[in-house]
Structure formats: structure tokens, C-alpha cells
Amino acid sequence: MKGSRKSKESLGWAFFLGLGLGLLIWDSAAAQAPIKIGASISVTGTYAKLGSYTRDGYLMCAKEINDKGGLLGRKLEFVIYDDRSEGPTAIKLYEKLITEDKVELVMGPYSSPITAAASTVSEKYKKIMMASLAATTSIWERGFKYLFMTISPAEVYMEGLVDLAAERGLKTIAVINEDTLFSKAAAKGTIDLAKKKGLQVLMHDAYPKGTTDFSGMLIRMKALKPDVIVGGSYFDDAVATTRQMKELDFNPKMVGVTVGGDVPDFGKQLGKTADYVYGSTQWADDVKYPGAKEFTENYKKMFNREFSYHAPAAYGACQVFAEAIRRAKSLDSDKIREQLLKLKITTAFGDYQVDERGFQTAHKMVLIQWQEGRRVTVWPAQLAEAKPLYPTPPWSQRK
Amino acid sequence: MSIQITGSMLLQGVVSGILAGGLYAMVALGMALIFGVMRVINIAHGTLLMLGAYSTFWLFSLYGMNPFLSILISFPLLFLVGAILQRLFVYQVVNAPELSSLLLTFGISIFISNMAMVAWTADYRSVEFLTGSFLLGPIALSKPRLVVFGFALTITELAFLFLNLTKIGKAIRATSQQRDLAQVCGINVRRIDLITFGLASGLAGAGGSLLSVMFSVFPEMGQIYVFKSFLVIVLGGAGNYPGAFFGGLILGLAEGLASLFLSAQLSEVIAYILLVLILLVRPTGLFRGRV
Numbered sequence: 260m261k262g263s264r265k266s267k268e269s270l271g272w273a274f275f276l277g278l279g280l281g282l283l284i285w286d287s288a289a290a291q292a293p294i295k296i297g298a299s300i301s302v303t304g305t306y307a308k309l310g311s312y313t314r315d316g317y318l319m320c321a322k323e324i325n326d327k328g329g330l331l332g333r334k335l336e337f338v339i340y341d342d343r344s345e346g347p348t349a350i351k352l353y354e355k356l357i358t359e360d361k362v363e364l365v366m367g368p369y370s371s372p373i374t375a376a377a378s379t380v381s382e383k384y385k386k387i388m389m390a391s392l393a394a395t396t397s398i399w400e401r402g403f404k405y406l407f408m409t410i411s412p413a414e415v416y417m418e419g420l421v422d423l424a425a426e427r428g429l430k431t432i433a434v435i436n437e438d439t440l441f442s443k444a445a446a447k448g449t450i451d452l453a454k455k456k457g458l459q460v461l462m463h464d465a466y467p468k469g470t471t472d473f474s475g476m477l478i479r480m481k482a483l484k485p486d487v488i489v490g491g492s493y494f495d496d497a498v499a500t501t502r503q504m505k506e507l508d509f510n511p512k513m514v515g516v517t518v519g520g521d522v523p524d525f526g527k528q529l530g531k532t533a534d535y536v537y538g539s540t541q542w543a544d545d546v547k548y549p550g551a552k553e554f555t556e557n558y559k560k561m562f563n564r565e566f567s568y569h570a571p572a573a574y575g576a577c578q579v580f581a582e583a584i585r586r587a588k589s590l591d592s593d594k595i596r597e598q599l600l601k602l603k604i605t606t607a608f609g610d611y612q613v614d615e616r617g618f619q620t621a622h623k624m625v626l627i628q629w630q631e632g633r634r635v636t637v638w639p640a641q642l643a644e645a646k647p648l649y650p651t652p653p654w655s656q657r658k
Numbered sequence: 659m660s661i662q663i664t665g666s667m668l669l670q671g672v673v674s675g676i677l678a679g680g681l682y683a684m685v686a687l688g689m690a691l692i693f694g695v696m697r698v699i700n701i702a703h704g705t706l707l708m709l710g711a712y713s714t715f716w717l718f719s720l721y722g723m724n725p726f727l728s729i730l731i732s733f734p735l736l737f738l739v740g741a742i743l744q745r746l747f748v749y750q751v752v753n754a755p756e757l758s759s760l761l762l763t764f765g766i767s768i769f770i771s772n773m774a775m776v777a778w779t780a781d782y783r784s785v786e787f788l789t790g791s792f793l794l795g796p797i798a799l800s801k802p803r804l805v806v807f808g809f810a811l812t813i814t815e816l817a818f819l820f821l822n823l824t825k826i827g828k829a830i831r832a833t834s835q836q837r838d839l840a841q842v843c844g845i846n847v848r849r850i851d852l853i854t855f856g857l858a859s860g861l862a863g864a865g866g867s868l869l870s871v872m873f874s875v876f877p878e879m880g881q882i883y884v885f886k887s888f889l890v891i892v893l894g895g896a897g898n899y900p901g902a903f904f905g906g907l908i909l910g911l912a913e914g915l916a917s918l919f920l921s922a923q924l925s926e927v928i929a930y931i932l933l934v935l936i937l938l939v940r941p942t943g944l945f946r947g948r949v
Contacts, residue, residue, distance in 0.1 A: 302780075303775055303779075303780040304780055307779065307780040307781060308781055308782070435922075438923065464921055464922055465921070465922065465923060466922035466923065467922070467923060467926055470922060470926070471873045471874065471879075471882075472678070472873070473922075474674045474914070474917065475671065475674070475913075475914065475916070475917020475918055475922070475925060476917065476922050478667055478670050478671060478674070478917075478918060479667070479918060482662070482664060482667050494782065495782040495874050495876075498782070498784065498874065499873065499874065502784075502789060503800075505789050505790050505791070506789065506790065506791050506798065506800035506801070506802065506803065507670075507791065507798045507800065508790075508791050508793055508798040509798075528783070528784045528786060529786065530786050532786075532789055654790060654791075655793070
């Protein structure tokens with residue numbers, strides 16, 4: 260009787276030991292397979308430059324997490340394809356990533372229009388899409404459950420410029436924008452902010468993506484003599500409008516562009532012509548967020564070039580995502596979603612908190628101005644490195 | 659939001675339009691030559707222009723060469739590229755049905771622009787050489803565009819002199835008027851084909867060099883000029899070379915004025931409307947007769 264009980268006991272022990280061993284083996288096997296994170300990035304096409312910073316941010320985040328032992332005991336590995344700056348291509352790529360490559364997580368592409376398109380796929384497969392670089396409010400008005408926002412919305416991009424203009428008693432503003440999702444929202448938001456501050460909107464015009472000659476629009480605008488010009492632009496259109504304003508001797512008191520003005524190449528391509536132009540940015544390298552300084556140093560070490568806010572935004576989004584996964588202790592979409600909704604943290608990119616739609620509410624914008632070939636933070640006052648140079652002198656008086 | 663159009667705005671629009679038109683004329687002349695002599699619609703014309711723009715960009719950014727001086731390199735370089743393309747591929751579709759030449763040159767164009775993307779990435783680049791404007795009262799004359807216009811006119815004029823005064827030029831025009839007859843008269847039409855394609859490519863390359871001073875340089879920059887050149891040829895009448903010149907100026911002017919009265923979105927359509935109208939009303943082009 261005793262003997263049989265003992266043997267039953269040992270059998271039980273053996274069973275648990277076996278189970279434990281099995282789990283251990285299974286676990287270590289899993290530890291070897293990295294977590295694949297899929298994303299499409301604009302490697303070619305109009306958004307190529309900004310897309311490349313997005314990719315850099317992702318890769319840096321993965322490297323740092325991997326150096327610290329990975330996430331849930333597994334390494335991270337990005338699977339990135341080129342969407343050629345086109346929404347329809349991104350849709351195909353996310354389908355492929357989720358169904359063929361079987362990635363376990365996805366992160367967003369660069370730009371609002373492409374995120375708007377690509378998120379329909381992630382939502383269909385109930386995958387969380389951590390949208391690192393989409394700033395258009397309407398994307399979060401579609402009732403998607405698994406889409407989370409990182410950067411400040413398009414509508415407030417030019418808040419700083421409008422603020423400074425109102426402070427200086429300027430009265431009139433003209434707005435042009437590329438006729439795509441983000442730029443439209445940025446222009447509309449700027450117009451609303453300007454009206455609230457008592458500025459009169461003299462002109463609002465949109466141009467198709469890919470326009471290179473803006474002369475006609477600028478000639479019409481010049482005739483109206485607005486104090487402030489806002490371009491709801493990406494990169495090449497921001498460069499072209501600035502250059503063509505000079506060619507037409509068009510001299511408003513303040514000129515601001517939404518996106519391109521923050522890119523280092525803006526100053527490199529335009530040289531002195533870039534001076535006095537305001538650009539808005541989600542991040543500047545003099546901001547005082549924890550880890551921001553280290554980010555700048557590490558970026559330059561890893562990629563050996565300068566960057567714009569797109570890199571820390573992508574990096575920050577990835578860090579937020581990782582933190583939510585750590586807290587959820589799982590890759591299950593619904594568990595991560597629960598954490599992302601209640602998470603409230605500050606990364607190197609700044610504050611993160613979202614409302615029930617996944618819409619960003621905590622992150623703050625920064626306004627920069629080109630001063631003698633450098634990007635200088637001029638707004639908000641508590642972050643400002645220098646006072647804005649005002650007013651912009653006429654072209655004829657500049658060297 | 660309607661805007662009062664003033665006289666000075668109108669004048670500014672006319673000036674900007676004509677300045678743009680000079681370049682259209684020069685680029686279109688190349689395409690018109692190829693069509694005239696070989697009955698080939700060269701879709702790859704825009705990519706040849708892009709290659710010209712990149713050669714200027716690299717010469718400028720690596721060696722600091724004056725972009726206008728770089729035409730002395732981009733023209734012969736593209737002449738060579740064009741001649742090689744003609745010898746390897748295009749000779750097969752000379753006088754063949756239009757579809758063959760469209761398909762072939764379309765393929766060449768995709769190949770070249772993708773190679774350019776691989777080699778130089780899709781980044782937008784610019785040649786920051788000449789900026790700003792001369793002021794004439796209320797009118798601003800853009801410095802780069804003015805100089806580009808001057809070069810485009812000069813190069814186009816030289817091309818006309820070549821066509822009218824030299825023996826080869828006369829042979830090109832003869833071939834374009836009556837290929838068989840030209841051959842019977844002892845003109846080596848295959849050699850003429852080669853020279854014409856080279857010359858046209860050279861014109862596209864020089865056009866690219868000039869464009870790079872005004873606009874960004876990127877692998878797909880030439881595509882819009884294929885369409886515009888095509889339109890200019892239709893405007894001027896196929897095979898009518900001086901017609902192509904005036905067609906270019908008219909297109910530039912129409913675009914310049916349209917952009918004053920219409921929103922940017924609508925003024926982009928003007929070129930297309932112009933094309934449809936001409937084809938409906940005067941399919942032989944505005945300028946009758948062949949030269």
C-alpha cells in the first residue's frame with residue numbers, strides 16, 4: 260500500500276518535472292525566434308526623405324531594446340518594405356506582412372494618407388497599429404479600435420506661428436496647401452486658429468501633389484499683400500515655394516511651412532534663402548525630455564547624419580508600444596490595447612496619452628525658425644532657444 | 659475668394675508664362691524631330707531630360723561647375739546616349755506602327771528611371787546656383803528663369819540654323835518630308851536616323867540641365883515634359899519645326915495666364931483642355947504646312 264502510494268507520488272513528480280522541462284525547452288525555443296514587427300516605409304517617391312527617418316527611428320528602438328535583452332524575453336526584428344509613397348501599395352504590403360510573413364506586430368508607415376490606407380488592413384486583422392507619423396484627426400474619427408496616435412494632430416501644427424503673429428499685431432494671413440489629407444487638415448486648423456486670434460484670411464488655395472511651379476498662385480497671393488503666409492507642405496513643395504517667393508520678390512512679414520521646414524535638407528538645399536522661414540516640428544534637439552539628448556547622440560553614432568523629428572517620433576512610438584506590451588505581458592491585441600489606452604508616459608519624444616479613440620492628447624508642438632543656416636526653437640517661450648527674427652526683411656535687402 | 663486681377667499681375671503672368679514656354683519649345687523640338695524623321699513617339703524623351711539634369715547636378719555639386727557651362731557636357735553626353743539607344747533598340751521600330759514605338763520607348767523610359775532611382779535614390783535635389791529676381795517696377799523677372807529662357811532660345815536657334823544651313827540638317831528635313839524620296843536621292847537615312855535621335859536627345863539633355871537650375875531634380879522629373887512636348891507638337895502641327903517653337907511659347911503663356919485666374923487644381927487641367935480642343939478643331943496643328 261505504502262509502496263504504491265510512493266510510486267504514485269514519484270510518478271506525479273516525474274510528470275511535473277517533465278512538464279517543467281518541456282515548458283523550459285518550449286520557452287527557450289520561443290526565445291530564439293524573434294518577434295517580427297512589420298511596417299511599410301516610403302523608401303522611394305515623394306515621402307522618401309521623411310520615410311527614411313521613420314525607418315531609422317524604428318531600427319534604433321529595436322536595437323536598444325535588443326541590447327537590453329529584448330521584449331518578453333525575445334528579440335525584436337523589423338520587416339520593412341517600400342510602399343513607394345503610395346497608399347494602395349501600403350495596403351498590399353500590410354496584407355502580405357500579416358498573412359504571408361506572419362508578423363506578430365505592426366507599426367505604422369510614414370504620413371497620414373498612407374496610414375489612413377494601411378490601417379484598414381491592420382484593423383481588419385485586429386492587429387494594433389502603432390501609428391508613429393500620422394497627424395490627421397479624421398483618421399481617428401472612423402471608429403477604429405486598434406489604431407493609436409503618437410504625434411500632435413495636424414490642426415495645431417501652426418499654433419506657434421499664429422500665436423507669434425497675433426502677438427505682433429499682424430492682421431492678415433494667406434494659406435496654401437498640398438491637396439492631400441494631412442496638409443488639408445493642417446491648413447484648415449491654421450485657418451481656424453488664425454480666425455480665433457482675429458487674423459483675416461485673405462486667400463486659401465490647394466495644389467495637387469507633385470506641383471513644381473507655384474508662380475501663378477504666388478503672383479495672386481502677392482497682389483493681396485498678406486502679413487503671414489502658411490504653406491501646408493511636405494518637403495519639395497516647401498523648398499520650391501520658398502525659392503519662387505524669392506524669384507517673385509514676394510515679401511510677407513512671416514512665412515511658415517508645416518513639415519519641410521524642419522528637415523535639415525531644407526537649409527542645405529536653400530542656403531541663405533531658408534533664413535527667416537518658420538517651420539513647425541514635433542520635436543527639437545534642445546527639448547528637455549528624458550533620453551532626448553542621448554537619442555540625438557546615439558542617432559548620429561548609428562546613422563552618421565542629421566535627422567528631423569520623424570526619427571524620434573518613430574522611436575518614441577516604438578518605445579510606447581514596447582512599454583504597453585511589457586505591461587500586458589502578452590502580444591495579444593486586446594491586452595495591449597487595454598494598456599495603451601491607460602498608459603501615460605514620457606519618452607525621448609515627449610508625452611504620450613490618448614483618449615478612448617486612440618487619439619493623441621498629451622504631446623506638444625514646437626516652432627522653429629531658420630537663423631543663419633540653423634534651426635532655432637522660438638516657441639513655446641519656455642523651450643525657446645532664441646527670440647524669433649522679426650520681421651522678415653525684403654529679399655532686396657538680403658545678401 | 660475672388661481676387662482682383664490687376665494689370666501688373668497680368669503682365670507678371672505673361673512674363674512668367676513666356677519664360678516657361680522657351681524651355682517647353684526646346685524640349686519639344688527634340689521630340690518633334692524624332693517623330694518627324696522616324697515616326698516614333700519617344701516616351702523616353704523625359705528620362706533623357708532627367709539624365710541631363712542629373713549630369714548637371716553632379717557636375718555642380720561635385721566639381722562646382724557652372725550649371726550653364728555643364729550643357730557643354732550634358733548635350734554631347736546625351737547625344738551619345740541617344741545614338742546608342744537608337745542603334746540598339748529604336749532602329750527596329752522606325753516607320754513601324756505607332757504602338758510598337760510607344761511600347762518600346764515606354765519600356766526604355768521605365769528602365770532608365772528605375773535605374774536612376776537605384777543609383778541616385780528618389781531624393782529631391784536642387785542646384786542652388788542662381789536665385790532671386792530683377793525688379794522692373796511691379797514686375798519681378800526671376801533671374802534663373804530669365805537666363806534659362808535665354809539659353810533655351812539660343813540653343814533652339816542654333817538647332818534651327820543647323821537644320822536649315824548644314825548639309826546634314828537639310829538631309830534631316832528631307833528625310834522627314836519624304837523618307838523614300840530622300841533615300842532615292844542618295845541620303846543614308848539610317849545614318850540620318852542616328853544623328854536625329856542623338857540631336858534630339860542632346861536637346862532633351864540640355865533642357866534637363868536648364869531645368870535643374872529652376873526646379874528639383876529627381877528620377878521621375880521628366881515625365882510631365884513628355885506630355886507637354888507631345889502637346890506642343892500637336893499645337894504646332896506634327897513635323898512643323900518652327901510650329902513646335904511657337905507651340906511651346908503658347909503652352910507656357912496659356913499655363914501662366916490660367917494660373918492667375920483659376921485655382922492651382924484647375925490650371926493644371928488647362929494643358930489637357932488645350933490638347934482636346936486642338937485635336938477637335940484643328941488636328942493638323944495651329945500652323946499649317948510643313949517645313
